Amino acid sequence: MEGLILAPNDKAKDRLKMKRRETSHARTHKTFPTLLIGKLMIVALALAIVIWLSFRAVLPTRSTATTHNSPTPTPSQDTIRFATNAETPVAGAKEVQVTLAEFSVKSTAKDFHTGIPYYFVITNSGQQVHEFMIMPVKPDGSPEPPGVQYNAKLIEIEQIAPGSTVYINFVFLPSKAGRYEIACQMRGHYQAGMKLPIVVTR
Numbered sequence: 211m212e213g214l215i216l217a218p219n220d221k222a223k224d225r226l227k228m229k230r231r232e233t234s235h236a237r238t239h240k241t242f243p244t245l246l247i248g249k250l251m252i253v254a255l256a257l258a259i260v261i262w263l264s265f266r267a268v269l270p271t272r273s274t275a276t277t278h279n280s281p282t283p284t285p286s287q288d289t290i291r292f293a294t295n296a297e298t299p300v301a302g303a304k305e306v307q308v309t310l311a312e313f314s315v316k317s318t319a320k321d322f323h324t325g326i327p328y329y330f331v332i333t334n335s336g337q338q339v340h341e342f343m344i345m346p347v348k349p350d351g352s353p354e355p356p357g358v359q360y361n362a363k364l365i366e367i368e369q370i371a372p373g374s375t376v377y378i379n380f381v382f383l384p385s386k387a388g389r390y391e392i393a394c395q396m397r398g399h400y401q402a403g404m405k406l407p408i409v410v411t412r
């Protein structure tokens with residue numbers, strides 16, 4: 211606010227101030243490139259921190275997905291099983307034979323109970339590659355939307371070659387009681403009939 215209303219005898223002082231201000235302005239001009247680089251560095255640093263933080267926020271989800279993708283050697287107490295290799299039956303496991311073909315799913319058991327270890331022996335007796343999935347259906351038995359089915363799947367064994375057999379131990383958790391389908395979700399296979407309703411009770 212200084213300098214808005216000036217007494218005449220203040221004019222000299224004011225001129226002096228102006229001069230000083232000019233000098234400091236010139237000084238600012240001299241250091242301007244340095245200041246600009248400094249500011250840019252701060253902005254870049256802030257950006258780097260923001261990017262790093264957002265990556266950290268995304269990473270835990272990713273690592274969870276990776277964990278689920280890696281086959282577990284022990285019988286599952288978890289909700290999702292991924293396995294492509296052979297397993298031997300755990301003690302007391304009930305064997306269930308599943309046969310995949312074009313385009314059908316057959317199983318020696320359709321009624322399952324929670325808390326019991328099942329040993330699935332899954333054979334692809336067809337000419338094409340198939341997969342073994344256990345995915346939920348609605349309480350009335352109609353399929354959930356594909357996204358819901360896929361996200362809530364209990365087991366997924368992909369890429370079962372023609373003529374090969376895969377083995378997996380699985381325990382249905384009590385919280386997972388409900389209606390499911392053994393299905394193959396390879397392109398068009400589910401629609402062509404590769405689904406079998408099963409029921410899991412407590």
Ligand SMILES: [Cu+2]
Nearest residue numbers: 340394396399
């Ligand atoms: Cu299939």
